[in-house]
Amino acid sequence: MPDRAHLAHPAARLARVELDGEALRRLSPLQEADRAQALADLAADSRFAPLAAPENGPFILLLSVQDGRLVFDVSGIDTSRIVAHHLALGPFRGLIKDYQMLVDSHITAVAEGRESRIQAIDMGRRGLHNEGATLLQQRLAGKIVIDFETARRLFTLVCVLHQRV
Numbered sequence: 001m002p003d004r005a006h007l008a009h010p011a012a013r014l015a016r017v018e019l020d021g022e023a024l025r026r027l028s029p030l031q032e033a034d035r036a037q038a039l040a041d042l043a044a045d046s047r048f049a050p051l052a053a054p055e056n057g058p059f060i061l062l063l064s065v066q067d068g069r070l071v072f073d074v075s076g077i078d079t080s081r082i083v084a085h086h087l088a089l090g091p092f093r094g095l096i097k098d099y100q101m102l103v104d105s106h107i108t109a110v111a112e113g114r115e116s117r118i119q120a121i122d123m124g125r126r127g128l129h130n131e132g133a134t135l136l137q138q139r140l141a142g143k144i145v146i147d148f149e150t151a152r153r154l155f156t157l158v159c160v161l162h163q164r165v
Contacts (some may be wrong), residue, residue: 041107061073
């Protein structure tokens with residue numbers, strides 16, 4: 001559960017999120033749309049507060065995967081580096097794999113014109129996003145405080161990054 005005191009300040013937000021190595025050539029149209037929407041939503045409305053930050057924000061987040069670890073590299077708006085947190089990808093792998101299977105199923109259902117199947121897949125994707133958001137909040141506990149919606153959008157980007165590994 002996020003510490004509301006850290007998120008209460010209006011500047012406790014993300015001004016920008018960047019994915020390391022923007023050459024996202026292997027993304028499906030659905031993944032590309034999810035990526036673009038998550039980035040736009042995070043820039044428009046996010047609650048994000050690194051506990052090591054000397055200021056309240058806003059922040060720039062560089063997300064990457066390095067040596068099998070998910071890296072949250074946080075800078076101030078002036079690009080001064082604040083902190084980098086490295087999280088093991090292992091706890092996320094099952095959710096990411098399930099997410100990819102749902103994306104593949106969605107592509108097939110769209111190609112076949114199966115509207116009821118598309119709706120069921122979308123419900124499954126929402127459930128996976130919720131699980132991923134909760135896991136992300138847990139893994140960042142004591143490091144970065146994020147609200148649930150910000151965690152959901154960041155989980156989308158974690159899935160996108162994993163597709164490039």
